[in-house]
Amino acid sequence: MIIRVQPGLGTPIYLQIESQVKHAIAAGALQQDDTLPPVRKLAAELRINPNTVARAYQNLERDGILRTVPGGGCYVNGQSxxxxxxxxxxxxxxxxxxxxxxxxxxxxxxxxxxxxxxxxYDELGETQ
Amino acid sequence: MIIRVQPGLGTPIYLQIESQVKHAIAAGALQQDDTLPPVRKLAAELRINPNTVARAYQNLERDGILRTVPGGGCYVNGQSxxxxxxxxxxxxxxxxxxxxxxxxxxxxxxxxxxxxxxxxYDELGETQ
DNA sequence: CAAATTGTACTATTGTATTAGTACAAATGA
DNA sequence: TCATTTGTACTAATACAATAGTACAATTTG
Known part of the structure; x- marks a missing residue:
């Protein structure tokens, strides 16, 4: 899972991350029980604060899209x-x-x- | 043209106004050269500051949807x-x-x- | 022309969003 | 067990969005 962000683009960084994860899932690039990068690793790559990544993960968890577990990691959920x-x-x-x-x-x-x-709709990928 | 707003709803008041004007035009309730209420009058009805209404009108003008003229009023534009x-x-x-x-x-x-x-799409009104 | 009505510019204030810093807690794994 | 890795909570700094207050300029209208 490769994520890119552009600061100063208007849309907040955590929303950019959320959007990319959602798209990846809709397109089938991310599947159930796939792991997402740890907040610190992704934050280091993007040169942002880990809490910003955490915020994106928390929002996605609130939406039931993934689950996080301290010490464990971050996993994509099965379908609702x-x-x-x-x-x-x-x-x-x-x-x-x-x-x-x-x-x-x-x-x-x-x-x-x-x-x-x-x-x-079709461009997102026929395979879900 | 009746406009209602709900403060504290999350979406800014000026965006609520913009949205309602756009919908009214899309539905045909507002047509070319129709006038919109003066900023002071609408502001008084909604119990908000005239500048808040003005901001909505200005945004709509920037989008080419209507035209404003000081001393004159606010008119719906013809189609782009x-x-x-x-x-x-x-x-x-x-x-x-x-x-x-x-x-x-x-x-x-x-x-x-x-x-x-x-x-x-259809619910907006067959007549444009 | 003069008064009234219209939109506008400028400024200020208030609140909130965004991001970061730091310290903490839970789980993993050698 | 103990060090490491993971996510989290709390706090704070900064910037910006949203709204309002006041004064101004252009047009209309009698």
Missing amino acids: PGLLKSEKLRRLKPMATQLSVEAKQLRLGREDLMQLLENS | PGLLKSEKLRRLKPMATQLSVEAKQLRLGREDLMQLLENS
Whole structure:
């Protein structure tokens, strides 16, 4: 798992780390029980404070995406128990609406928008 | 144009205003050359500082969504000249990718995700 | 022209986010 | 067991975001 960050990019470093881990999992590059680099090692590579890495790991743990154990390390979790579909939709709805608003603002047609999302979804990797 | 805000909701007030104006335009409730409430009037209704409203208006103006004129007022702009489709797609890509990542995280299937976006898009109003 | 109405610029204040420093606790492993 | 490695808690410094106060400039309107 290779992680890169760009300070002074606007988005906080810990969010950049979170995002990259999420993408890697969605793309199948990280699988269940894979380990993530120790906070000190990753922090040294990125030349940042270990607590900044820890914060990213803690947020991901809060989201149920991985588990941390002091002295042990940091491991990718298995898939969540699976919510009701209605609940999943409810959670994703705001982001879908925002995407739609932006698309209409740009006068991007409905079909073009759908194709964009299809491509984005597929690019993450067919294998989960 | 009725605008409501909730302070202490996490999202800044000026962003709440921006969002509501964008949605109203996308839904067709606001059309070209419609006027928005004066900053002082809206600020009085919302019990906030006029500068907070002004900031929202300025951001929307920076995005080309409306135009402001001192002494005059605030007007909704006509549609932008229309970018190249490739440019539109480039701008929307990050949001589409993020939505895809979240969907995979929740194990929401491809077809369900597509339908969610279709519904969101249509709900904004067929008439632009 | 003059008064009223509009958006703007500048400044200040308050709170919070981001990151880092240091010390601590839990687990591992020779 | 004991040293090492791991994540964590607590604190603090710094910067920036968000909002407000005040005074100003441009336009409208009678």
